[in-house]
Amino acid sequence: MSTPTIEDAPQAGNPHSAGLDAAESGKVELITITVRIRRFNPEEHPDAVWVDYQLTVDPKIRVLDAINTIKWEQDGTLTYRRSCAHGVCGSDAMRINGKNRLACKTLIKDVSPEKPITIEPIKGLTVLKDLVVDMDPFFQAYRDVMPFLITTGNEPTRERIQSEEDVQRFEDTTKCILCAACTTSCPVFWNDGQYFGPAAIVNAHRFIFDSRDEGAEQRLEILNDRDGVWRCRTTFNCTDACPRGIEVTKAIQEVKRALVTRRF
Amino acid sequence: MQVHKYDTVIVGAGGAGMRAAIESTKRSRTAVLTKLYPTRSHTGAAQGGMAAALANVEEDNWEWHTFDTVKGGDYLVDQDAAEILAKEAIDAVLDLEKMGLPFNRTPEGRIDQRRFGGHTRDHGKAAVRRSCYAADRTGHMILQTLYQNCVKEGVEFFNEFYVLDLLMADVDGVKRTAGVVAYELATGEIHVFQAKAVIFASGGNGKFFKVTSNAHTLTGDGQAAAFRRGLPLEDMEFFQFHPTxxxxxxxxxxxxxxxxxxxxxxxxxxxxxxxxxxxxxxxxxxxxxxxxxxxxxxxxxxxxxxxxxxxxxxxxxxxxxxxxxxxxxxxxxxxxxxxxxxxxxxxxxxTAHYAMGGIPTNVQGEVLMDNDTVVPGLYAAGEVACVSVHGANRLGTNSLLDINVFGRRAGIAAAEYAATADYVELPENPESQVVEQLERIRNGNGSERVSDIRSELQQSMDTNSMVYRTEATLKQAVADIAALKERYKHISVMDKGKRFNTDLLEAVELGNLLDLAEVTAVSGLARKESRGGHFREDYPTRDDVNFMQHTMAYREVDADGNTSIRLDYKPVVVTRYQPMERKY
Missing domain, CATH: 3.90.700.10 (Succinate dehydrogenase/fumarate reductase flavoprotein, catalytic domain)
Known part of the structure; x- marks a missing residue:
């Protein structure tokens, strides 16, 4: 595919669709919503409780914007993680209406705002306060699969040669932002915290299928463990949960197949 | 309070901090303190690429890249630093590839390159393909690759540790680095890190604008800590507004x-x-x-x-x-x-995008306390720093480059310094300033709300200190900020607890934003010319006679404890290129 040069790009007028008109209208029809948040602060009380917050918002805002509004205008003690606010940093994975999502990549209008919107911490990791969970076990599983390029011999002077086709074999799993939406949507992980979980396997996949890497055998042995890849029951929750659109279950299947065939 | 002792402490775990950590961990006992988990850092939001004259797809060389960087920065770039940036770019990209970064490839399997703003063939003749990229998620790939290599090297991270103060001490009349004070978000505990060398790599301060590409977390914590300890901030009036x-x-x-x-x-x-x-x-x-x-x-x-x-x-x-x-x-x-x-x-x-200014450093990443005196043991790299390779306007793809080139340099320089230097004795009650600041906020019972002051600050900065500025708008910004700083003294927070108190944290961050917005507006008011990202409608042309120099802003405290900003200036380093009219 050739990149069109700037010179031969067409001088078209502005095409206008209904979608663009709607986006640009600037018309805001405010709605009143109820956000029902699972609150927990062991400094105050040993049990978690549901707390309802009502607010009037533009339905096109992000769920994160609504949570920010609650914190900034109603209750400063509400605690959660957030950073980039557009789906690339992975801080704000939470259970929204029972489904794992990034709060910054989910718009109010898409989560049935006519009913109370429920927000809970992601499951399977210890809740520390409100929506903040202990991420250390998650990152430990990630570290355990040796998530880095392993090579032997002398390094080339220039870059290693890799075909675009070879890049495509693992490109999907390079998109992972380590938000834990997949791992904490997995019923096996909920029941057995020892299971590596989808995210760690995704990150092992990213290197196992990288043509430059020589560590696949070591990683496959790690994942051949009883808490490894065989615990996956192919429920596809992880694939549904991934905010980056990674085909997580497919990646896990490819790792399983590589373990059987020892081809990667 | 806990006290830790490390050779090298790095503040921040974005691209610059982790690139530094990979080097310094090999050479010295290193701790990386980060207010986020490392992979949350805003390097991951960078998209388009990293510049390097690899010449993989067409003729290119580092000298053209140097020229473009100098011209792009409207001749406020220190040219010796730009030359280092462009020369070391090539190895910086190749290093990342060897660490595993999945670049897009040419049909021959080499790193592919594409065009980017201001990057040209032969001094402006036409656009050149210089940006090495991984789709439109190059920053994500750099952040992940560096984190992966930090895991490989066993870098020691202290996640969700918020550094609030820089410790320095006078040793025989010389100001030297002693360490930092950090607040552990999970517990509310104060930690003092004694260190021979400290590297600030804590990112930008774009959150004082309303319409911004910056993350909620980009509140200039490193710049503010250094400034409050009497170190200057360079060229803060130069802020980049990304067109799209x-x-x-x-x-x-x-x-x-x-x-x-x-x-x-x-x-x-x-x-x-x-x-x-x-x-x-x-x-x-x-x-x-x-x-x-x-x-x-x-x-x-x-x-x-x-x-x-x-x-x-x-x-x-x-x-x-x-x-x-x-x-x-x-x-x-x-x-x-x-x-x-x-x-x-x-x-x-x-959209408000990038601070060209920051903590002044030399090309080794050593922080300067005035126009040329180094603070022994203190380093800075990345957006928090001002080398200055970006001058009055950074070229796209030069920031992912900057963090890799100068992150690496700072990591090596700091570790080598730590290998021979002695620890500086900690000042008495090293945590006192931080404890006092936190308690004042926690116990404040005023009627002002942090979010109100922050949104008014952002609105004023968008209105008065954006793409077009005049004396009147900048004076308005200065007045607005002064009023908001006064109101800030009367804030209260709702969360009085120790555990994950992000309410308290946001209040601290707002204090940093107010200080840095003031430096930005005051520096801009004094710069009566238009250059790069600083455009004055009342002075629409560049004035090389009076203003081809870097602004150096200092915080002054008088006998009554009142603070003000004193401006000084520093010459630009010119090597190859005399200033010319800038046309594209």
């Missing part, structure tokens, strides 16, 4: 979109950049394009009902090309605007 943020939201849409052939259009469908930059057109430098957009809007050619934006048009590009080269930004348009970029142009407006 999503309308009203500010979410970044990469310049790579125009590198791939995207075109900016006004409401008449006109490709207006032809008028402003006949050669480079849509790929002129960012300051030029952002001003052009606002000129179109002001002259009534903006789009939409309020005429307050223009379009980024990708509709003439094949959908396969958008899917392969710009998958994330097209998804942003779908998610946040509900439009289809295959067929609809994307409403955009300039």
């Amino acid at each position: 943020g999503i309308w009203r939201m500010g979410i970044l849409l990469t310049e790579g979109a125009r590198g791939e052939g995207g075109i900016l259009r006004n409401k008449d469908g006109e490709r207006f950049m032809e008028k402003y930059a006949p050669v480079m057109k849509d790929l002129a430098s960012r300051d030029v394009v952002s001003r052009a957009i606002y000129t179109e809007i002001r002259e009534g050619r903006g789009c939409g009902l309020d005429g307050d934006h223009v379009y980024l048009d990708l509709t003439h590009l094949p959908p396969e090309q958008l899917d392969a080269k710009l998958p994330d930004i097209t998804e942003f348009a779908r998610t946040y605007l509900g439009i289809e970029p295959y067929t609809d142009p994307i409403p955009i407006q300039p």
Whole structure:
């Protein structure tokens, strides 16, 4: 595919669709919503409780914007993680209406705002306060699969040669932002915290299928463990949960197949 | 309070901090303190690429890259530093590839390269393909690759540790680095880190604007800590407004979109950049394009009902090309605007993006306490620092480059310093200033709310200190900030607890933003010329006679404890290129 040069790009007028008109209208029809948040602060009380917050918002805002509004205008003690606010940093994975999502990549209008919107911490990791969970076990599983390029011999002077086709074999799993939406949507992980979980396997996949890497055998042995890849029951929750659109279950299947065939 | 002792302490775990950590961990006992988990850092939001004259797809060389960087920075760039940046770019990209970064490839399997704003062949003759990239998620790949290599090297991280103070001590009349004070978010505990060398790599301060591509967390914590300890801040009036943020939201849409052939259009469908930059057109430098957009809007050619934006048009590009080269930004348009970029142009407006200024350093990353005196043991790299390789306006793809080149340099220099230096004795009660600050906020019972002051600050900065500035608007900004600082003394927070007190943290961050906004406005008020990202309508031309020099802002405290800002100036390092008129 050739990149069109700037010179031969067409001088078209502005095409206008209904979608663009709607986006640009600037018309805001405010709605009143109820956000029902699972609150927990062991400094105050040993049990978690549901707390309802009502607010009037533009339905096109992000769920994160609504949570920010609650914190900034109603209750400063509400605690959660957030950073980039557009789906690339992975801080704000939470259970929204029972489904794992990034709060910054989910718009109010898409989560049935006519009913109370429920927000809970992601499951399977210890809740520390409100929506903040202990991420250390998650990152430990990630570290355990040796998530880095392993090579032997002398390094080339220039870059290693890799075909675009070879890049495509693992490109999907390079998109992972380590938000834990997949791992904490997995019923096996909920029941057995020892299971590596989808995210760690995704990150092992990213290197196992990288043509430059020589560590696949070591990683496959790690994942051949009883808490490894065989615990996956192919429920596809992880694939549904991934905010980056990674085909997580497919990646896990490819790792399983590589373990059987020892081809990667 | 806990006390820790390390050779080298790095503050921040974005690209610069982790690149430094990979080097310093090999050479010295290193701790990395980060207020986020490392992979949350905003390096991951960078999209379009990293510049290096690899010449993989067409003729190129580091000297052309140096020239473009100097010209792009409107001749406020220190040219010795720009030359290092451009020369070391090539190894910086190759190093990342060897660490595993999955670059897009040419048909021959080499690292592919694409066009980017202000990067030219042979001193401005035409656009050149210099940006090495991984689709439109190059920053994500750099952040992940560096984190992966930190795991490999066993780098020791202290996650969600918020550094609030820099410790220095006088040793025989010389100010030296003693360590830092950090607040552990999970517990509310104070930690003192005694260190021979400290590297600030804590990122930018764009959150004092309302429409910004910056993360919530970019509150200038490193700059503010250094400034409060009497160190200068350089060139803070130079802030970059990226031309293509999503309308009203500010979410970044990469310049790579125009590198791939995207075109900016006004409401008449006109490709207006032809008028402003006949050669480079849509790929002129960012300051030029952002001003052009606002000129179109002001002259009534903006789009939409309020005429307050223009379009980024990708509709003439094949959908396969958008899917392969710009998958994330097209998804942003779908998610946040509900439009289809295959067929609809994307409403955009300039968005506050990058601080060219920061803590002054030399090319080894050593922090300066005045125009040329180094603070022994103190280093800075990345957006928090001002080397200055970006001058008055940074070129796209030069920041991912900056963090790798100067992150590496700072990591090596700090570890080598720590190998021979002794610890400096900690001052008495090293945590006292931090404890006092936190208790004052925690126990405050005033009626002012942090979020109100923050949004008023952001509104004032957008109105008065954005793409177009005048004496009147900057004076208004200074007055607004002074009033807000007064109100800030009367804030209260609702969360009085120890555990994950993000309410308290946001209050501390607002204090940093107020201090840095003031430096930005005061520095801008004094710079009575237009250069790069600082455009004064009342002084619309560049004035090399009076202002081809860096601003150095110092915090002064008088006998009554009142603070003010004192401005000084530092000469620009000129080696190869005499200033010329800047045209694209």
